[in-house]
Amino acid sequence: MTARGGLRLEGLVKRFGEVLAVDGVDLELPAGKLISFLGPSGCGKTTLLRMIAGLERPTAGRVHLDGEDITDRPPHTRDIGMVFQSLALFPHLTVAGNIGYGLRIRGVPGERVDARVRELLDLVSLSGLADRRIQQLSGGQRQRVATARALALEPRLFLLDEPLSALDANLREQLQVELRLLQQKLGITTIMVTHDQREAMTMSDLVVVMRAGRVEQVGEPLQVYRRPATAFVASFIGTTNLLRGRAAGRDLVRIGDRTFEVAGVSGDGEVVLSVRPEEARLLLGEAPDGNALPGTVVFVRDLGEMFECYVDCGLDQHVIVAGSPRERLAVSQGQPVAVGFPPDVCVVVRP
Amino acid sequence: MRVLRGALTALVVGFLVAPLVIVLIVSFNENRYMDFPPQGLSLHWYAELWNDPGWRSAIERSLLIATTSALLAVAIATPMAYVLRAYHVRLAPLLYAVGILPFMLPPVISALGAQVFWNATGHIYRIENVIVAHAIFFSTLPLITISLAMEQLDPSLPEAAQTLGASPRTTFRTVTLPLLLPSMITGYAAAFVLSLNEYIIAYLVAGFTVETLPIKIFNSLRYGFTPTIAAVAVVFILIAATVFSLFALYGNLLRFLGADESVLEKPEAR
Amino acid sequence: MSDRPRPTRGAYAVLAFPVAMLSVFFLSPFFIMLAASFYRRIEGGFYEPAFVLDSWRRVFSDVFLERAGFSIWISLLAGAVCIAVAFPFTYFLTRMRRRPHVSLLVLVLSALSLSEVIVGFAWSVLLGRAAGISNILVWLGVMGEPVAYQPGFVAVLLGLCYIAFPYCVLTLYPQLSRLDREVTEAAQTLGASPWRTFRTVVVPIMRPTIVAGFLLVFVFTLGSYLIAAILGRPEHWTLSVFISDQASFNANVPFASAMALLLTVASLAVVGLVTVVESRTRRAA
Numbered sequence: 001m002t003a004r005g006g007l008r009l010e011g012l013v014k015r016f017g018e019v020l021a022v023d024g025v026d027l028e029l030p031a032g033k034l035i036s037f038l039g040p041s042g043c044g045k046t047t048l049l050r051m052i053a054g055l056e057r058p059t060a061g062r063v064h065l066d067g068e069d070i071t072d073r074p075p076h077t078r079d080i081g082m083v084f085q086s087l088a089l090f091p092h093l094t095v096a097g098n099i100g101y102g103l104r105i106r107g108v109p110g111e112r113v114d115a116r117v118r119e120l121l122d123l124v125s126l127s128g129l130a131d132r133r134i135q136q137l138s139g140g141q142r143q144r145v146a147t148a149r150a151l152a153l154e155p156r157l158f159l160l161d162e163p164l165s166a167l168d169a170n171l172r173e174q175l176q177v178e179l180r181l182l183q184q185k186l187g188i189t190t191i192m193v194t195h196d197q198r199e200a201m202t203m204s205d206l207v208v209v210m211r212a213g214r215v216e217q218v219g220e221p222l223q224v225y226r227r228p229a230t231a232f233v234a235s236f237i238g239t240t241n242l243l244r245g246r247a248a249g250r251d252l253v254r255i256g257d258r259t260f261e262v263a264g265v266s267g268d269g270e271v272v273l274s275v276r277p278e279e280a281r282l283l284l285g286e287a288p289d290g291n292a293l294p295g296t297v298v299f300v301r302d303l304g305e306m307f308e309c310y311v312d313c314g315l316d317q318h319v320i321v322a323g324s325p326r327e328r329l330a331v332s333q334g335q336p337v338a339v340g341f342p343p344d345v346c347v348v349v350r351p
Numbered sequence: 352m353r354v355l356r357g358a359l360t361a362l363v364v365g366f367l368v369a370p371l372v373i374v375l376i377v378s379f380n381e382n383r384y385m386d387f388p389p390q391g392l393s394l395h396w397y398a399e400l401w402n403d404p405g406w407r408s409a410i411e412r413s414l415l416i417a418t419t420s421a422l423l424a425v426a427i428a429t430p431m432a433y434v435l436r437a438y439h440v441r442l443a444p445l446l447y448a449v450g451i452l453p454f455m456l457p458p459v460i461s462a463l464g465a466q467v468f469w470n471a472t473g474h475i476y477r478i479e480n481v482i483v484a485h486a487i488f489f490s491t492l493p494l495i496t497i498s499l500a501m502e503q504l505d506p507s508l509p510e511a512a513q514t515l516g517a518s519p520r521t522t523f524r525t526v527t528l529p530l531l532l533p534s535m536i537t538g539y540a541a542a543f544v545l546s547l548n549e550y551i552i553a554y555l556v557a558g559f560t561v562e563t564l565p566i567k568i569f570n571s572l573r574y575g576f577t578p579t580i581a582a583v584a585v586v587f588i589l590i591a592a593t594v595f596s597l598f599a600l601y602g603n604l605l606r607f608l609g610a611d612e613s614v615l616e617k618p619e620a621r
Numbered sequence: 622m623s624d625r626p627r628p629t630r631g632a633y634a635v636l637a638f639p640v641a642m643l644s645v646f647f648l649s650p651f652f653i654m655l656a657a658s659f660y661r662r663i664e665g666g667f668y669e670p671a672f673v674l675d676s677w678r679r680v681f682s683d684v685f686l687e688r689a690g691f692s693i694w695i696s697l698l699a700g701a702v703c704i705a706v707a708f709p710f711t712y713f714l715t716r717m718r719r720r721p722h723v724s725l726l727v728l729v730l731s732a733l734s735l736s737e738v739i740v741g742f743a744w745s746v747l748l749g750r751a752a753g754i755s756n757i758l759v760w761l762g763v764m765g766e767p768v769a770y771q772p773g774f775v776a777v778l779l780g781l782c783y784i785a786f787p788y789c790v791l792t793l794y795p796q797l798s799r800l801d802r803e804v805t806e807a808a809q810t811l812g813a814s815p816w817r818t819f820r821t822v823v824v825p826i827m828r829p830t831i832v833a834g835f836l837l838v839f840v841f842t843l844g845s846y847l848i849a850a851i852l853g854r855p856e857h858w859t860l861s862v863f864i865s866d867q868a869s870f871n872a873n874v875p876f877a878s879a880m881a882l883l884l885t886v887a888s889l890a891v892v893g894l895v896t897v898v899e900s901r902t903r904r905a906a
Binding site for chain 3: 465466
């Protein structure tokens, strides 16, 4: 299948009365990929998705699908499939009635609707449930019906608004994998809204991190995790240690009374470094001169697959160091230690 | 669809407003006879409403009946709504059904029932008969509003009061009752407004001796038109619109009417 | 629900007052009416205890059944008209922004609280020859002569619709306002136009609510008295008019009682039907 469903968003703004929900978003989203809009609640990600679906009129800006401006098209002419947060299954129709709805209102003959419904039921592993009522289905089955319904018309765009939020944790993980495999099999351009960074990491080709109506960073999941552009992205995706200091010449940062060697720093402004807990090193004994801070262990927790150590280094927050149980050091509360931050793991982020 | 929506809304608003507007115009007409366009504007008929002893005593009587019967209606409804929702009463569905039945049946049935009841007692054609009959008929309204409030009441609130040392009686007085108060006021207001406007029950129970405002209006209509009727109608409309606007401003009108606001407010919340 | 405590002695004591009031003033009159329907009527006013079937025989006479038939027919018609207008209106209403939404509800509630006598009067003016629609049309030069549209069948129907419309809106309102917006949006993303969405999703989901609303309007208009009395000729009178006419000043209480009991049974049947339909909707939802 040739990839279709390339999307270009141009200066999108949405205002609800006083509230600016989306504050100028420009994005180029490639066809055939799964893209996540990730952010805390209220960041405008759902509003952005609804503007793409045509369910919300942009206050300003344009939406282009495969080069065509669809901003003024009502939702029913946009050729999209959408899975809603509430799933929004029609309670008066059976499973087959729901999945075949889009085909039937287009006047597709009955046998062909039935055949396509069977095909889709197989695709989402629900064969044999065609005549069930929606009320008789489990949460996971409902989710699959909603997915099948949205895909029935082979839409150009597949939109998912927190599609798994109603399910419990185990089922959610399982369906994340299923949905991703389905998307890869069909090669359909998919946009998913989520506030769950694990979900975004599991499923996406591309993650769009949003905050307060704006895009903070766009990138592949690992890139966003390893090279966060801003302090917000660094702390929203996973856990991180933010170290605030001042640039002290080329590739040098001053944090407290210590000097750090960090690539890509110049001038003498304020600098924020992000270091993931698993990249920081716990050192016993005296702190070395460069890229390390002395401190005191305030808390240790053992999570089985890893351990975490909270160290007070005199900064505004405790430094967290994580490691595998294998390399667990004999540390206890109140013990003086040092934390090392090797130059290659210090990422300079915008504050 | 957008055109249809505008047209339909306009049609409905026109249908609901037209009679009110025409009555408003007639009430300001200077002439004793109805005519259109009106010959001149005057407040004469409003003054007559105030000065004419017949109209004035009808108003006073109706206000007396409405205030007292609504109070009695709330007094009947509150214990019922509270006990049926706070405790596990075996006959609760039946009792609740009897509570909402008066208002669900055509009013003429309650009217005739009250008439034969008072005939049987020999205590006939008294204003208190009308008050009791109205209280029973309209007690359904506070029963519904208070029951809804009881359902929405967080059961852990009275429990919290009890863990703090409040006896059941004190809990009811200091926690439950204040939380039920808005729904009691809503129920009272609804019963009040509808009692003020009620005709057939008042007529059959004591229409001969206790002339309420709606009875007076109907009697005047029978003997021929006077613009005073229009003036009364305008006053009524204003009372009703004021009461419900106050609801909308200070109470939660939408929830009172059964809307689920989490659904209603969704577009703004996103 | 079932973990609520058993009632205490105090709770029963509190419940005694409303139960006593309803038993004495609401339930006992039905027994009195039942007894009275077998009493003998005395010329010139009152009635005396007896066991005669005159009143019931009259209730089941052709003339009377024809009247009852007319009552039922005009009430059904009013119910149909009301639902046809009120359902789409309420649907639009629940999807409006808060300000127009509340204003329209205040208008509906104001109309609801209007006395039947005032509604009857207002429509008699509006449909009359002195200061009504036709006078406005004459004034605008559209018509030559003012015309009276009342008393008449259409006038009664309009009046009944006017008093029933607000009730109709209020019975449809809770369910329609709870209809998940995402359900209609889902239909639109699947290619249904707004009108198609309304027809293939909103109406089918709301079918039980529509039936309930229709039946309630039916019962409500069946009980209306003044509209038919003011806007109709005697051939347009409803059952309620007959009952109160027979009952007023004790003209023929036994006959009125028999009619009232018949109306009670009919209304209870309808209300029972509504309850069944509604509980089924709630279970489905």
